[in-house]
Amino acid sequence: MAKPSIVPMLMEVLEPFLEELQQEWHAGDRSTPTLPVTDGKVNVRQLVRMLRERDPRVVLHHEQHFYRKPELNTAVNAVAEEQGLEHIGSRSPEEAHDAARQRIGKLSGEASELRHVMAEREAVIDDLRRENASLREQLSLLEETGMAVRIGTAR
DSSP, X not given: OOOOOSHXXXXXXXXXXXXXXXXXXXXXXXXXXXXXXXXXXXXXXXXXXXXXXXXXXXXXXXXXHHHHOHHHHHHHHHHHXXXXXXXXXXXXXXXXXXXXXXXXXXXXXXHHHHHHHHHHHHHHHHHHHHHHHHHHHHHHHHXXXXXXOOOSOOO
């Protein structure tokens, strides 16, 4: 049986909390966001901590659901947009380029490593093919003449 969705429980705690934050925003000077903020973006980790203070059913690992579940991030993003904040999971163009560069660098390094491993394996396969051909020739001579042929230096 599938686990029940966590979204209804989180929405039950989140909606009244967002309402309170909106009321504070409208009652205040509207220059300071009431949502937790880091670098102009919604600080989801702090948001989850604040929700946890209100309801012990909310735990820190619920943070992931705010990135993955549209119902949760849409509700928070609506408030964030009104308060002039970036949406959950948004990245500045510079951060997006840095993340892409890091991924490309990692993949490039992995590809280079794979090319090196493949070259080594090809060399081993070539050596084994030559040895196999030599052993087949020796076996053929043994079968034809009944004599073993010494290959290499005698000691």
